[in-house]
Amino acid sequence: MSDAATAVLVVEDEPQIRRFVCNALRDDQCQALEAGTATGGLEIVAREPVHLVILDLGLPDRDGISFIRDLRNWSAVPILVLSARSAEQDKIEALDTGADDYLTKPFGVGELRARVRALLRRQQQRVDAGAVHVFGDVAVDLSRRIVTRAGAEVHLTQREYHLLAVMVANTGRVMTQRYLMNQVWGPGHSQDSHYLRVYVGRLRQKLEADPTQPHYILTETGIGYRFQP
């Protein structure tokens, strides 16, 4: 079900359990990202394309429920909660705040993996493994992080590539400036949309035949942008 291009973030403070969970996921060919704190976890979701979050409710720096609430303000990524607390009220609270599943410790690694597969199956905007997105003479290889134009490789900086990756993942859809800012610069920069204008300009410069009249990265005035091959 899951593939190499699927990124799962594990937010868990105990290194031992974190290792354990990450290894279980890697067997399923997921890319496992790790965070030891709630704050660190939010930053990663904001910066990287994450397809599933596995969250331990007992974090040192912050309440797990408030983590869910915070994340749900700007992301719809599925959340699987791990918790030592088995009381019904805890489960209800987590699920109603926005979690998609709740697994009580101790749990079997097989069940965890099956539930992860079930959640990822539901996830719509998953990117196919090794899928190379081609438009015109440009090709974007998301799994290898390589962009070529007319066969020659185009060098993109980290921000440029991240922005392009978000756009490719949302092909055909209108993306608000707010959404793009959250995805690429993280929450807290929703206002600074001039970053976006600069970087969209640079991408057009590198990818469009005529940067003055873009054919791929289209402007939706007053809203944001749309990527259309």
Add this chain to the structure above:
Amino acid sequence: MSDAATAVLVVEDEPQIRRFVCNALRDDQCQALEAGTATGGLEIVAREPVHLVILDLGLPDRDGISFIRDLRNWSAVPILVLSARSAEQDKIEALDTGADDYLTKPFGVGELRARVRALLRRQQQRVDAGAVHVFGDVAVDLSRRIVTRAGAEVHLTQREYHLLAVMVANTGRVMTQRYLMNQVWGPGHSQDSHYLRVYVGRLRQKLEADPTQPHYILTETGIGYRFQP
């Protein structure tokens, strides 16, 4: 989360548990449908619009796993499995066959309801994402914010699109000028109905075959407008 129009099918052979589950759901304002056999359950899903299936794996007429496999051949409706079997292998098999959640008996009614709400919340997002309104050669994709006419894309400004979206949402109904002004320009502009005339004109120009004799956006003199595909 769930509303009166949400239909949940409970497939369970023990009448006592079936009653118990159905009552729990009705408290959440779901419409609960019931089936005592796998065959009966499949028939109901085929006939009625069902938003969620709650399935007991231990059915008299048929294996629960084969029920899931059968259903998944032609339906993507979310499935929540109830089972007395708590072995890990049973959970893995059900989830990998196509179930979305697995709850072991005995379970708390609060947890069941919370998991139902979580599944319906996800389902609702999918429904919203797929809504495309078609009339004549025009198609309005509300989730992607794209309007096409005869296959070609029609560029709409923010106000134009907002106005069209309100009209599409009230298809067939008469909308007063006051209502439309409130929806698109916000309260405080109820008087400036000349905005409306300008923008209705622009929408007709872009969407109607003959803007002079509109077929979709009709004028209700003295009242407002009506959108009729």
Add this chain to the structure above:
DNA sequence: ACCTTGTTTACACCTTTTTTACATCAACTG
């Protein structure tokens, strides 16, 4: 110190929205 990348600023340019003016239509009334 140099090079690359990311951030910030400034300004010219373009789109959208609002405003205005006038033409047209429909209904009513004498």
Add this chain to the structure above:
DNA sequence: CAGTTGATGTAAAAAAGGTGTAAACAAGGT
């Protein structure tokens, strides 16, 4: 039935606001 009146349709302007680009500055790594 023609004229009047109020409501609606269209076109083109002025105003407001958003966007594109270049270039300077800051930060970080080699």
